Amino acid sequence: MDAVYKDRVADSPRRGKPASWIGAGLVFLSLLGLAQAQETLPPFGGSSTSPRVATVTFTYSKWDAHPPYYSITVSSMGNTTYRAQADSEQSTGDPYLLEFVASQATRSRIFDLAARARFFRRSFGLSAATPTASASMTLQFAEGSDVHSISFASSSNPTIQALVTLFQRMAATVQLGRRVARLRASNPAELGPALKRAVQTDGGVLTEFRAIAPTVRQLAGDTQLSDLTRTYARDLLQANPR
Numbered sequence: 001m002d003a004v005y006k007d008r009v010a011d012s013p014r015r016g017k018p019a020s021w022i023g024a025g026l027v028f029l030s031l032l033g034l035a036q037a038q039e040t041l042p043p044f045g046g047s048s049t050s051p052r053v054a055t056v057t058f059t060y061s062k063w064d065a066h067p068p069y070y071s072i073t074v075s076s077m078g079n080t081t082y083r084a085q086a087d088s089e090q091s092t093g094d095p096y097l098l099e100f101v102a103s104q105a106t107r108s109r110i111f112d113l114a115a116r117a118r119f120f121r122r123s124f125g126l127s128a129a130t131p132t133a134s135a136s137m138t139l140q141f142a143e144g145s146d147v148h149s150i151s152f153a154s155s156s157n158p159t160i161q162a163l164v165t166l167f168q169r170m171a172a173t174v175q176l177g178r179r180v181a182r183l184r185a186s187n188p189a190e191l192g193p194a195l196k197r198a199v200q201t202d203g204g205v206l207t208e209f210r211a212i213a214p215t216v217r218q219l220a221g222d223t224q225l226s227d228l229t230r231t232y233a234r235d236l237l238q239a240n241p242r
Contacts, residue, residue, distance in 0.1 A: 052144035053077060056114050058167035062135040067096070067175070072167050074110050078102045082174045082211070098174055100211040103242075109166060114141055116159045120148040125157030139163060169207035177212025180219065188225060195219070195232035204239030213240070 059071040069085040084096040102110075114120070119141040128151075139160070140149035155161055176198055183191040198204060206212075219225065220233035 054111070054141070054143040056110050057138075057140040057142070058163070059138040059140075060135065060168070060171070061137075065135070070171055070175075072170055074102055074107055076107065076111060078104070078107045080170075080208075080211075082171065084175075084178075096178060098178075098211060100208070102170075102208055103210065106166070106170070106208055110163065113159055113163045113166070114139075117157070117163070120150045123150050123152075125155050125160065126150060126152035127154040127156075128152060137164060166207065170211075173206040173208050174211050176206070177215045180212075181215050184219065184222075184225075188229075191219070192226060192229040192232060195229060195236065199232050199235045199239070204236050206236070206240055209236075209240035210242070213237070 054076040055073050057071060057073040059069070061069040067084040067086065071081075071083050073081045078101045080100050080102045082096075082098045082100075086095060117139075120139050135153060136151065137153070138149055138151045140147065142148075150160075152160075155164070176194075180191060180194055183194055198206070209216075216233050216236050220230050220237060222230065
């Protein structure tokens with residue numbers, strides 16, 4: 001609870017009371033009030049009892065996909081975390097992590113769809129994930145101790161389909177950023193074609209482009225790259241102004 005400060009204006013001092021005593025008293029009261037306020041002020045970042053933050057998480061796994069596993073978690077505040085397992089051909093085997101803030105439109109869409117799906121309290125229109133299924137997916141809603149999830153290989157439910165499509169488009173954007181960053185470091189000759197394909201797909205419009213915008217801006221301004229490669233990078237930036 002925010003501290004409430006109350007200032008009291010004293011009347012004129014009583015006859016015969018030294019002014020210095022009054023000043024000292026006011027200083028003491030001010031320090032006392034400040035000490036009390038410091039005891040009741042909330043910690044940085046919120047109230048002393050932090051509110052529960054709801055999250056929606058999508059996970060996808062497919063053994064022959066690149067990457068073979070990833071998850072995206074979006075909070076009601078927009079904080080988003082993308083995690084991916086390393087591809088089998090990578091020598092390091094290190095997982096990939098990217099954090100960014102999703103747009104208001106995307107987070108609202110995700111939580112609206114989750115609400116329509118009753119926050120995954122029921123399984124409906126789902127094809128169960130099995131070891132022989134081509135892919136395994138999970139949608140989870142969590143808010144404090146309230147956690148609900150569904151796992152499936154496919155769904156005939158339009159709401160679930162819309163959620164999966166949105167998350168997969170977000171993942172495709174992040175994976176593009178990761179891919180072009182690798183190519184810039186290891187194989188710049190393939191960077192131009194990769195950016196060209198991105199520009200030619202859906203007019204270059206990418207879901208949550210903000211997640212990779214810094215990487216693309218670096219490419220657009222890198223004079224060591226070819227003019228054509230930098231042009232494709234600028235085309236992506238123009239197609240995704242925000």
